[in-house]
Amino acid sequence: MKHFLTLKDFTKKEILEIIETALQIKRELKTGYYNSELKNKTLAMIFEKSSTRTRVSFETGMFQLGGHALFLSNRDIHLGRGEPVKDTARVISSMCDMVMIRTFKHSMIEEFASYSKVPVINGLTDSYHPVQLLADYMTMIEYGINENAIVAYVGDGNNMTNSWMILAAKLGFELRIATPKGYEVESEVLADALKIAKESGAIITVTNDPKEAVHGATIVTTDTWASMGQEDEKEQRIKDFKGFMVDDLMMCLAKKDAKFLHCLPAYRGQEVSESVLEGHAKIVFDEAENRLHAQKGLMVWLNKQR
Numbered sequence: 001m002k003h004f005l006t007l008k009d010f011t012k013k014e015i016l017e018i019i020e021t022a023l024q025i026k027r028e029l030k031t032g033y034y035n036s037e038l039k040n041k042t043l044a045m046i047f048e049k050s051s052t053r054t055r056v057s058f059e060t061g062m063f064q065l066g067g068h069a070l071f072l073s074n075r076d077i078h079l080g081r082g083e084p085v086k087d088t089a090r091v092i093s094s095m096c097d098m099v100m101i102r103t104f105k106h107s108m109i110e111e112f113a114s115y116s117k118v119p120v121i122n123g124l125t126d127s128y129h130p131v132q133l134l135a136d137y138m139t140m141i142e143y144g145i146n147e148n149a150i151v152a153y154v155g156d157g158n159n160m161t162n163s164w165m166i167l168a169a170k171l172g173f174e175l176r177i178a179t180p181k182g183y184e185v186e187s188e189v190l191a192d193a194l195k196i197a198k199e200s201g202a203i204i205t206v207t208n209d210p211k212e213a214v215h216g217a218t219i220v221t222t223d224t225w226a227s228m229g230q231e232d233e234k235e236q237r238i239k240d241f242k243g244f245m246v247d248d249l250m251m252c253l254a255k256k257d258a259k260f261l262h263c264l265p266a267y268r269g270q271e272v273s274e275s276v277l278e279g280h281a282k283i284v285f286d287e288a289e290n291r292l293h294a295q296k297g298l299m300v301w302l303n304k305q306r
Ligand code: CP
Pocket: 050, 051, 052, 053, 054, 055, 124, 132, 263, 264, 265
């Protein structure tokens, strides 16, 4: 049995296998065929933070696969009023076949997984958002951008940046990260990524200059400047991130025909301009739709490992 907590625990072959499964499930769905490999299975979805895409994609995905998903917000279950994680894990995993968790501390899902009898999927923690990266790479493949990609991430050093670093390191593409001073990526994750990159040949660089990162990139991506849980810092961050908005001028520095990705939700006029987001709406909303297909691929793949 395997959990899906970070991409660190997966080989390049496994990551590509999951994405290949997702691409196949998507192709089949578009012809009207519903793969029902998870018939009679249930997915418990624990949400301690809000969500649009993650909830809709997991719930719809599980239903389309013949199973059922339970939405458990921490306002509804006893976890929110102090029932220990290890007890919650033992109870839920004795009844459900898979668990997806969106929470704050990454250590919470690690603890949950260590007590769970069934696979646990990270639906976002303060440290990582690996299911998003499955959808992002799937989208890159669909748009013909692969290991030769030069990805420029411009913005906050956060859970998305950590996940991009691990993905690039595993798959062997070039990733350039530009953050403002004081908002750099976590040094431990960077060190891990650089270690993995030695084997794959990935190039991972960090800078405080967005222009340097974007110059000649084939993909430019960003994320909100204030993640969930950082709402109080929003005003300060808007000041500190001056010059980091991905706008048309910044996109001009990238390669001709460079693509823009955003995990969404997007804050227009902050990390991305209205014009860049709307100009790249096709790929950005394909990326969002791919959350559904990527996670179906992941759940089918994890179910096969049991
Ligand atoms: N990208 C993403 O995870 O979106 P939600 O927060 O809406 O789930």
